[in-house]
Amino acid sequence: MFGAATFHAAMAEVVVGSMMLATLCAMGCAIATIFPNIAGGRLSSDRVMVTMDKASIAGALLGLMFMPIAALSGSFAADNVVNNALLYNKFVYTGLAFGFWASFVIGRVRLGPGVWQHRSLSALQGATAAMAMLMTTMASSIGGKLVRGESLFDIMPIWLPSDSATVLNPIFSAVLLLVGIAALVVVFRLGPRAERIPLD
Amino acid sequence: MRPRVAVLTIIALLLATGASMANPGGEGDADRDYTCGGSCHGDPALSSPSDGTVTVSVNPLAFSGTATAVHVTASGMSLSGNRLLGVFLLGSANGNDDHPEDHGWNILQDPNGGTRNYVEVVVPPSGSVTLTWVMLAPVQPGIQTLLTEIHHGSSPNSNNWAYSALTRGYVVDVQPVPENLPGFAFDWSPETRVTGDDSPTVIRTRNTTSVSVQWMLEDEWVPHNAEVTGEDDEWHAMLPATIGDIRIQYQVTTSNGDFSIVQPWLTVATEPAAFDGEIWGARIQALAFGLLIIAFLLSLQARLSPWEGRQDPDHTEEVEATESPPEEPPGLEPADDYWSRMVPSEENPGWLWDPVEEEWVADPNNPPEGGE
Numbered sequence A: 001m002f003g004a005a006t007f008h009a010a011m012a013e014v015v016v017g018s019m020m021l022a023t024l025c026a027m028g029c030a031i032a033t034i035f036p037n038i039a040g041g042r043l044s045s046d047r048v049m050v051t052m053d054k055a056s057i058a059g060a061l062l063g064l065m066f067m068p069i070a071a072l073s074g075s076f077a078a079d080n081v082v083n084n085a086l087l088y089n090k091f092v093y094t095g096l097a098f099g100f101w102a103s104f105v106i107g108r109v110r111l112g113p114g115v116w117q118h119r120s121l122s123a124l125q126g127a128t129a130a131m132a133m134l135m136t137t138m139a140s141s142i143g144g145k146l147v148r149g150e151s152l153f154d155i156m157p158i159w160l161p162s163d164s165a166t167v168l169n170p171i172f173s174a175v176l177l178l179v180g181i182a183a184l185v186v187v188f189r190l191g192p193r194a195e196r197i198p199l200d
Numbered sequence B: 001m002r003p004r005v006a007v008l009t010i011i012a013l014l015l016a017t018g019a020s021m022a023n024p025g026g027e028g029d030a031d032r033d034y035t036c037g038g039s040c041h042g043d044p045a046l047s048s049p050s051d052g053t054v055t056v057s058v059n060p061l062a063f064s065g066t067a068t069a070v071h072v073t074a075s076g077m078s079l080s081g082n083r084l085l086g087v088f089l090l091g092s093a094n095g096n097d098d099h100p101e102d103h104g105w106n107i108l109q110d111p112n113g114g115t116r117n118y119v120e121v122v123v124p125p126s127g128s129v130t131l132t133w134v135m136l137a138p139v140q141p142g143i144q145t146l147l148t149e150i151h152h153g154s155s156p157n158s159n160n161w162a163y164s165a166l167t168r169g170y171v172v173d174v175q176p177v178p179e180n181l182p183g184f185a186f187d188w189s190p191e192t193r194v195t196g197d198d199s200p201t202v203i204r205t206r207n208t209t210s211v212s213v214q215w216m217l218e219d220e221w222v223p224h225n226a227e228v229t230g231e232d233d234e235w236h237a238m239l240p241a242t243i244g245d246i247r248i249q250y251q252v253t254t255s256n257g258d259f260s261i262v263q264p265w266l267t268v269a270t271e272p273a274a275f276d277g278e279i280w281g282a283r284i285q286a287l288a289f290g291l292l293i294i295a296f297l298l299s300l301q302a303r304l305s306p307w308e309g310r311q312d313p314d315h316t317e318e319v320e321a322t323e324s325p326p327e328e329p330p331g332l333e334p335a336d337d338y339w340s341r342m343v344p345s346e347e348n349p350g351w352l353w354d355p356v357e358e359e360w361v362a363d364p365n366n367p368p369e370g371g372e
Helices: A004-034 A046-077 A085-111 A113-117 A119-148 A170-190 B002-018 B279-304 B316-323 B334-340
Strands: B047-049 B053-058 B061-063 B067-075 B084-090 B106-109 B118-122 B128-136 B142-152 B162-166 B170-175 B192-194 B201-206 B210-217 B224-226 B228-231 B234-237 B248-255 B260-262 B269-271 B351-354 B359-362
Touching: A004 A046, A004 A085, A004 A113, A004 A119, A046 A085, A046 A113, A046 A119, A085 A113, A085 A119, A085 B279, A113 A119, A119 B279, A170 B279, B053 B142, B053 B170, B067 B084, B067 B142, B084 B128, B118 B128, B201 B210, B201 B248, B210 B228, B210 B234
Parallel strands: B047 B162, B061 B170, B192 B269
Antiparallel strands: B053 B067, B067 B128, B084 B118, B084 B142, B106 B128, B142 B162, B142 B170, B201 B234, B210 B224, B210 B248, B228 B234, B248 B260, B351 B359
């Protein structure tokens, strides 16, 4: 047997590792679309684009699959008690990371690999992946802060707020949850139907 | 060239990880055995003797069950970038059962206001720090030994050593308590108050008929008298609220007519107000934010993507404007004169020459071959 904290660390490593791969590849696709002549056009070649596209979706899917396991094991490791702002923010950043990654995956699946042929959509997917990675690393860095008292973010210029938390009333959070579900229903049922973009 | 850059980058990353070792952020105050029962600081392959000096000041005579203070001063040691120092108060150095409570002592208060035998402090720029544990002596009389140990890092620390130092044992002769000696109750320990709380501090005693309390801020020299009420060995002292990083110390004098005992200085242990979040609130809030993000980004994707039924912008007017014949020069009637002035060419069938604009125009009655 092993502790929930050990299991959580292993799951978090899987999530962060696979999502780092997804982010790098998604950013590569976006850059190749926006600047087709970069690196002598090698980055935007069909072979590289297909490889990066598949790696990004595979990494994001793997990370998304393991994210709930990592979140639950982390919750057990904390004895299901949130007693400080850092831990609370870890949950919030995990939720945000989930939202960004799910959007990235849904967008790529619905629109197909042709998403990288449109500059605006490509930029949106790249930005989504970058934001998703930022949220993921924030959540995992808070874990480092909690366990080891330090994080790689200590030496980086980016450090989003984490020492103080914006704690919403659970009722207000539940209302926001309903609004989110309603917004999703509107997007999927009533909104314009996004179609698979044919490849040139 | 590129492989060299890649190799150099990897080496740089590996060197950067080497600069981080053990737990430089500390592990927090806790109840621990000698070297945490075997840690980086206790492993001969990973540790090195500290270059600091540790002195311990403790009364060599104590009465069983009475409060006594142990002062530990550490100075002159190298420190890591965060200047963190871990200090142990131990009853032995076996690696197990080393906690003073395993030897009959009862920690009333540690230097950080808790009841731990291992505390972490940030050493001030002076390089010296004095920490005080207040303990109740063991109930069983006898010879007791107290030791202290320090753990710290260093900056720079090219060998990644974990530094440690263990003092010699300081002997305390625990004598039977004189009958009717007033003191703290065996099961009493100072309360921890929330920041801003000025409710009375409860002090429980034994063999005591009167109590007086003096308090002062940590850097003050002159103490103030506190108002004390109570009876039957339970007393309420009015101490001011602590706010921010301010620390208040107080000293209790227990008396009963036969004896008057001045107890060691204690610190008003203050903790921040309890965090008002709870796990299900965090979960719901996180999920709500996640769903809102998904809804927003999916609608943005749909807005930017080409989808069936999307109404393309109507540019008819602009197209017609660009395709309309050029304006006639002043003095000519537009419709009639435009085509009548065209000159047919045998060399270019399907094309007419416009002498006014000096350009070839496709003949609408005889379009050129190929549609050009």
